[in-house]
Amino acid sequence: ALTKVGSEIYLASTPIKELKTQELRSVDKKALEVSVPYKISLEAIQLHDFTISLSNEKGEHLDFGYDQQRNEYFIDRSSAGRHEFNEAFATKHYAPRLATSKIAGLQVIIDKTSIEMFADKGLTVMTDIFFPTSPYTIITVQSADSSVKKQLKMSNYFTP
Numbered sequence: 001a002l003t004k005v006g007s008e009i010y011l012a013s014t015p016i017k018e019l020k021t022q023e024l025r026s027v028d029k030k031a032l033e034v035s036v037p038y039k040i041s042l043e044a045i046q047l048h049d050f051t052i053s054l055s056n057e058k059g060e061h062l063d064f065g066y067d068q069q070r071n072e073y074f075i076d077r078s079s080a081g082r083h084e085f086n087e088a089f090a091t092k093h094y095a096p097r098l099a100t101s102k103i104a105g106l107q108v109i110i111d112k113t114s115i116e117m118f119a120d121k122g123l124t125v126m127t128d129i130f131f132p133t134s135p136y137t138i139i140t141v142q143s144a145d146s147s148v149k150k151q152l153k154m155s156n157y158f159t160p
Contacts (some may be wrong), residue, residue, distance in 0.1 A: 003123060005098050012122035015109060037111040040139075041153040047097075047104040050143035052152075054110065054136035062130050064108065064117060065142075071097050073119050073126060081132035098123040110136075 003012045040052065049068045055061035063076040076092040077083075083090035097104075099120035107118045112135065117126045141152060 001122070003121070005100060005123065008098075010098055010123055013125045014118055014122045015107060015116070037109065038154060038156045040106075040108040040110070041155075042104075042106040042148065042151055044104045044106075044148065044151060046102045046145075048143060048145040048148070050141065050145070050148045052108075053140045053142070055138045055140070056132055056134045056136050058132075058134055060132045060134075060136075062115065062128075062132075062136065064115065064126075066097070066104075066106075066119075067094070070094065073097060073117060073124050075115060075117065075126050075128045077128055077130045080130035083131070093126065093128060095124050095126050 001012050001014075003010050047066055047068065049066060051063050051065040053061050053063045060079060060081045062080040064074060066073050072094040074092055074094045078090045078092055080090070097120065101120075104120055106120075109116045109118075113131060114127065114129045117124075119125070139154070141148060
């Protein structure tokens with residue numbers, strides 16, 4: 001959908017409609033282990049720095065979140081697993097936060113080797129692939145603002 005922000009018009013993207021029909025099962029945030037595919041959602045009344053990290057027992061991790069000083073969302077795959085095929089693969093990617101509202105929404109869809117992040121009703125969208133040597137089963141959240149952890153919702157997509 002076309003969305004106007006200030007005097008600019010942007011194309012906003014949202015997850016495919018077929019995902020809306022998938023059954024979601026809530027995941028207990030206190031539980032450390034999750035299985036793919038899953039969805040992470042966050043609605044923040046005021047957006048502050050935060051990092052969500054997916055990791056495995058080998059110390060590999062994929063980080064994503066928001067950098068308030070830069071006013072940008074990011075995905076960091078610099079320690080996400082295999083990258084020997086290309087030196088430039090293991091890096092941190094940024095995308096600007098285009099929304100001007102203090103209220104922010106984030107939907108993240110994760111499977112075994114990809115992440116899709118839809119921020120601010122699709123105004124900022126990022127997609128990355130990664131190649132861990134074993135599955136990510138641990139999720140941690142880092143933020144000085146405790147409300148980020150409280151507002152975080154996690155759900156597994158039902159797979160028969």
